[in-house]
Amino acid sequence: MTYEVQILTYPDTWENAWINDGEATPVQFDTYGAAAAELADHLRDLAYAVKNNFMDDFNPSDYRIHKL
Numbered sequence: 001m002t003y004e005v006q007i008l009t010y011p012d013t014w015e016n017a018w019i020n021d022g023e024a025t026p027v028q029f030d031t032y033g034a035a036a037a038e039l040a041d042h043l044r045d046l047a048y049a050v051k052n053n054f055m056d057d058f059n060p061s062d063y064r065i066h067k068l
Contacts, residue, residue, distance in 0.1 A: 001067055003035040004028045005042075008062040016066075028068070035065045 004026065006014040016026040018038075029035040043063065049055045 001032075002028050002030065003032050003065055003067055005035055005039045006064050006066045008064075014064065014066065032065060032067070039063055039065060 004016040005018050007017045009015055009017070016028075018027040019025070020027055027038075029038065043060055046055070046058050050057050
């Protein structure tokens, strides 16, 4: 199975917007656990940015892990 982290975009469309540095192909994961770990790290980074006023608030429910 393959999994991807998807982001809710306008207008109510889920898409895989995660791109590896220097590559044009979206990131996919071999396991749910790998996708969940990557998403947890990303959400932690976003929370840190909000807490330190580097960005406005965000909604964690705008992210999901989708099985392909």
